[in-house]
Amino acid sequence: MKLFKKKRAPKAEPELVSMQRGCCESFSLPAAVQPFEKELYDRLRCAVPIIDAAIMKIIRLTGGFHVVCSDEEYQQELDRFLEDVPVGLTGRSVGCFADNFLDSLLTYGSAVGEIVTDSKQQRIAGLWNGDISRIRIASGADAFSRSYTLRENSGSSRKIAHPERILYAELTGGHSLLRGLPSLSGILMRIYECIGQNFDRVGNVRYAVTYKPTGEAGDAMYSRDRAQQIAREWADGMESAKYGQVKDFVAVGDVDIKVIGAENKLIDTNVPVRQILEQLIAKLSIPPFLLGLSWSSTERMSSQQADILTSELEYYRRLLTPVIRDVGDSFLASIGAQATCSVEWDNINLQDETALAEARLKNAQAREIEMRLEKNES
Template sequence: MRLFAKRDRPHVPEVQTCTTADRGIIPPLHLSDQPHEMRLYRALRDQVPVIDAAIMKLIRLLGEFTIKCADNQAQTMMDRFVSQISVGGTGTGLHTFICSYFDQLLTCGRAVGEIVTFEDGGIAALYNAPDEAVTLRMGDSPVDVRIFPNDLCAKEIEHPELICLTLLNPQPGTLRGTSILSGLPFVSELLMKIFRCVGQNFERAGNVRYAVTYHPPAGTGAVGARQRVKEIAEEWSRAMRDKGRVCDFVSVGDVNIRAIGADSQIIDCDIPIRHVLEQIAAKLSIPPFLLGLSWSSTERMSSQQADILTSELEYYRSLLTPVIEKIARIYLDSVRLDPAVSVEWSNISLQDETELASARLDNARAAQIEQSTEVNG
């Protein structure tokens, strides 16, 4: 008798935006198969950490959302679906899917996702597809968009209604979005040149080098002086290499130790670096503090920057809301409930918590004064 009975494996739904090369095996990495522009933007995020950090902060500042349904039964099932739906192979929750979707939208200018269903129509998982997984083509008219997988077969995707697709600022008459990083490669190249310049100058002047000079006493033979110099060099190298503890160098005789380049100064690149970072912040439509720069000196300018960022986040939310509603409606249809839904986002607050608390206190005092005035009146 077997200890564990063999069980039938559950049916694995087929993902339409996954090429045949990706099914069942780990495909080799062919960088030439990816668009050069997309590879450039991904490399930009890898090579300039402040850009990657700014995009990640934009994703976190996007905030949370809730889906409101028409009746209590639908609301209960929707809340469970939003928190428990599988995303890809390791993620869970609709918010996880939207964050990855938004990341791809900002970086590539186009985000692709798929609602993976069982044979009976129920939603099995949500899948964030790579940008290069699909190709968009115009049909019989410019408003007829057809989706094709980037596979050997040229067959159109059978169920396009299960594909979530969003373009960021597409050019009129085209099916290509515009990455938020477009225009930054030149500015980022200048930043990398400045960083390399700082590194070279640090190696020349910042990394202290020493000159150890030994003056042998009179009467010391050449052989004895050569042996003493060798011993000094070995001891000095040992003291410099030992990083685990501080080592003292002890020598007998006339030994002179000087730092090479002690009077040199590393070139101050703070101003050009700050200027480049400000250009990056302006391109990303984010306040400079997200890139490590301080706020402006006036409170009025800080409020303007907060308003600009708030309007940007509201625009991104307007792009993501139809995707969330589409997923929610398909789920409610699969469980035969009223598909009427609405998406409510949390309030965008960029103010300091201390200022918020102070404002609430002032409002409470004003309300108290008004009540006392009405009573006395």
């Protein structure tokens, strides 16, 4: 009998996995979006309408989807749930939740939602779009699980008890689509402010009425009274013009009337404004013609821009698909079903349908020609 047994060597673990676990044990992220950053992006969308219009265009162009259950027995019940599930206080349907989720994703770089259960915690009561600036993310029990900390209005924090109910996604790097735009938008706003000031000064016509008294003694004695009388009559004529009344101005002596700023010209701002808008649109990846900008472009260029936009929308769909699938799987699990679901997206536009139809037609024609050649050879 051996007194000392040979110790078994521990099973070797890949260095990369062990290194990742070691790094992730205390890994945590700050709040995905700081409160001041969230307010900045909200103000930016309000101040620059073209940014808000571009984000809303992206949300609408992302298109609709259909959730397919792996077990057809639960498909009808799943469809009914996804169409009627409450979203927050005013919304309804999983499509409404996805739109709000994508809006937060584009504006702040990340989005968070919650699956809310009923008091018995058996069925899903609704979905909720959360405030991303109040969430802090940290590593959970292993390298690939997450825990969430919620910041209360009082400033304290508490750990979310059920992280499995949290729906979270972020863009690449977690950066907002609007990152880098505040500085350019500030320049654009200053240009528009200067345009408004210039129109107040030059566009709103004002007059300079100059009375030049002669060298006579009587004229010099009553020059002050005559100037005041001219001013009253001129002001009365201008005031009457507001109400559609036309009054002639009659004066005796040397009276000169000029338009203030008539010899000045407004600064041409087309070039700087267009340069800034080009930078904004390049960041937002929206073709200019979709935003009402009639910049010179050929038909081929517009088609290429549409293809680029399609690839952008496919990227956003890839981010939304796991979130929608988690909602469907959670519902199926709540009713005791063992099935899973998948997401099928609609084609982005009718041009895709046309291209697919043309491709099928050409393939059918090519197949018909091949069959005819084979028949003739035989």
